[in-house]
Amino acid sequence: MVHTLRVIHLCFIFVFVLTTVLFWQQGQLFSQGYRTSQLSQLESVIARIESRAQYKMDSLRYLKQIFTEAMDDPMFPGSANAPWEANSNVLQSPLWIGELPLPESVTAGEAFPLHDPLEVRQEMNALRKIQGLFPLATRGSELFADLYYISREGQFIVSLSQQVNTLLINSYNPHEKQGSFVLASPLLNPQRSTFWTRQNIAQSNDTLINGAIPVDFRGEWIGLLGMAFSNESVQRFITASLPEGSQNAYQLFDEQLNPLTTVVGAENGFRLNAQQIATIRKMLADKPRGTLRSGPVFITFGEMRDTRSVLVSTQSLSQGLHEEFGRFSILLVTMWIIFVLFLLASHRVICRLVHNMGGLQREMQHHALHDELTGALNRRGFFAKTSQISPDYIDYTVVQLDLDHFKKVNDVYGHLVGDNVLVHATRRIQRAIRSQDILGRIGGEEFCIYLPNSDLKAGIMVATRIKWELQSAPMMLEDGSQLPVTASLGVASHSEYPEYTLDQIQALADMRMYRAKESGRNQVCWQDEASRQV
Numbered sequence: 001m002v003h004t005l006r007v008i009h010l011c012f013i014f015v016f017v018l019t020t021v022l023f024w025q026q027g028q029l030f031s032q033g034y035r036t037s038q039l040s041q042l043e044s045v046i047a048r049i050e051s052r053a054q055y056k057m058d059s060l061r062y063l064k065q066i067f068t069e070a071m072d073d074p075m076f077p078g079s080a081n082a083p084w085e086a087n088s089n090v091l092q093s094p095l096w097i098g099e100l101p102l103p104e105s106v107t108a109g110e111a112f113p114l115h116d117p118l119e120v121r122q123e124m125n126a127l128r129k130i131q132g133l134f135p136l137a138t139r140g141s142e143l144f145a146d147l148y149y150i151s152r153e154g155q156f157i158v159s160l161s162q163q164v165n166t167l168l169i170n171s172y173n174p175h176e177k178q179g180s181f182v183l184a185s186p187l188l189n190p191q192r193s194t195f196w197t198r199q200n201i202a203q204s205n206d207t208l209i210n211g212a213i214p215v216d217f218r219g220e221w222i223g224l225l226g227m228a229f230s231n232e233s234v235q236r237f238i239t240a241s242l243p244e245g246s247q248n249a250y251q252l253f254d255e256q257l258n259p260l261t262t263v264v265g266a267e268n269g270f271r272l273n274a275q276q277i278a279t280i281r282k283m284l285a286d287k288p289r290g291t292l293r294s295g296p297v298f299i300t301f302g303e304m305r306d307t308r309s310v311l312v313s314t315q316s317l318s319q320g321l322h323e324e325f326g327r328f329s330i331l332l333v334t335m336w337i338i339f340v341l342f343l344l345a346s347h348r349v350i351c352r353l354v355h356n357m358g359g360l361q362r363e364m365q366h367h368a369l370h371d372e373l374t375g376a377l378n379r380r381g382f383f384a385k386t387s388q389i390s391p392d393y394i395d396y397t398v399v400q401l402d403l404d405h406f407k408k409v410n411d412v413y414g415h416l417v418g419d420n421v422l423v424h425a426t427r428r429i430q431r432a433i434r435s436q437d438i439l440g441r442i443g444g445e446e447f448c449i450y451l452p453n454s455d456l457k458a459g460i461m462v463a464t465r466i467k468w469e470l471q472s473a474p475m476m477l478e479d480g481s482q483l484p485v486t487a488s489l490g491v492a493s494h495s496e497y498p499e500y501t502l503d504q505i506q507a508l509a510d511m512r513m514y515r516a517k518e519s520g521r522n523q524v525c526w527q528d529e530a531s532r533q534v
């Protein structure tokens with residue numbers, strides 16, 4: 001049965017491992033699918049942001065075109081006012097003007113004419129012209145921008161809103177290496193293309209994001225046209241770019257992974273820690289897109305080359321479970337748990353069945369080989385056991401025992417007392433033999449004892465001890481009287497007839513037992529011719 005149980009355990013372990021591996025593989029596929037879906041979701045958000053940002057840059061190029069054309073337009077003489085007086089021009093809404101300290105590196109070594117009122121007026125006229133066109137370039141309100149122009153000639157900055165004007169002036173750092181004016185120089189921007197820059201707003205954690213383009217006129221670099229986007233407007237812009245029903249939170253970072261916006265989208269309260277930022281930075285050095293799992297949070301990130309920023313999306317476990325992949329994962333895990341529970345239950349039932357069957361089998365085997373009344377081996381059990389071991393034991397002796405006048409006990413005291421005598425006699429015999437000796441009740445009141453590793457002499461000693469055990473302990477009856485129990489015993493040893501089989505030795509002992517009966521009972525006989533009594 002132990003073997004059967006072991007096979008059952010192995011089968012169940014095999015099924016458990018196999019199905020767990022299958023479920024795990026399925027989980028891996030889900031996990032891969034989830035990763036891909038997160039990346040494609042981020043990709044689509046990045047594509048939207050980039051296309052919108054590109055639209056802004058295209059608008060800027062278009063406005064620059066109009067601006068340079070207007071500089072040459074003789075039909076638009078413009079205002080005769082000096083730039084710092086332009087606020088008084090009431091024809092359109094005011095242009096806000098401020099003085100801007102241009103970096104020395106930009107102006108050094110170049111012979112600037114002092115403020116040429118004509119060129120400055122031309123610039124102002126051109127600005128007036130594009131001022132009217134600008135609202136067309138700010139499609140919708142999701143990305144509020146303000147247009148500004150920095151005149152290299154006049155060293156002033158003009159913008160449509162006073163707020164942006166002040167911000168630009170306050171945050172302008174002429175020594176900034178990546179400052180917009182520096183990046184617009186022909187040296188660093190020979191293609192004269194658009195570019196993105198950032199300015200940290202003084203006394204605040206906010207950043208002003210600028211899209212800018214250098215303006216050249218008649219082959220000479222005269223200024224810079226730009227759009228400034230406030231932090232909140234970028235935030236609104238990203239929110240508007242998110243897919244509907246997205247469970248992710250997004251945050252925009254600069255290339256050094258300093259946050260440019262606060263978290264937008266689903267609110268999961270998650271903030272990247274220093275270690276996660278270091279990991280993302282390391283991964284970005286290899287690939288522009290990537291994913292990582294950090295505890296219960298799944299992080300997806302992607303670089304946006306044009307705007308030189310990094311978009312990071314995070315999804316907490318609970319948010320992920322609201323998505324299709326999350327629901328499938330729950331289903332998969334539930335199915336696995338149900339399966340394992342079912343497997344455990346069936347394993348338990350089968351083991352119990354096998355155990356019960358084993359018990360039943362052992363019980364049946366015991367009944368088949370043992371005498372129910374005395375508990376000793378029955379005839380079949382005795383011969384089964386002795387024939388099992390007798391080939392190994394060549395030096396054995398058999399004692400055949402028959403209770404004396406047992407019929408009389410039955411007749412006088414009844415069968416119940418007769419049964420008790422049999423039990424009593426069995427116990428007494430067991431007291432007189434060794435644990436390795438085999439006792440069997442092979443007939444009604446007939447017993448046989450197999451003595452391994454015993455010669456005839458030892459057998460006679462055991463038989464004599466049994467005789468005395470019985471004789472010396474009569475059975476107590478219910479009325480307090482004593483019932484003497486004696487037996488006649490025959491002894492035969494394999495050593496006498498080595499060629500004999502166990503059956504033959506047992507038959508010989510039986511014959512000698514009859515001799516003991518004939519010789520007057522309650523005695524041991526071990527010879528064929530003349531019985532010897534002890």
Ligand SMILES: Nc1nc2c(ncn2[C@@H]2O[C@H](COP(=O)(O)OP(=O)(O)OP(=O)(O)O)[C@@H](O)[C@H]2O)c(=O)[nH]1
Nearest residue numbers: 402403404405406407408410415416418419444445
């Ligand atoms: N109570 C009881 N009696 C049994 C059992 N098995 C056999 N007997 C009885 O044992 C008696 C055996 O009697 P006999 O073979 O004539 O032998 P005996 O009376 O012992 O006489 P001797 O052997 O010559 O001394 C029979 O009456 C059987 O019915 C049993 O399990 N219980």
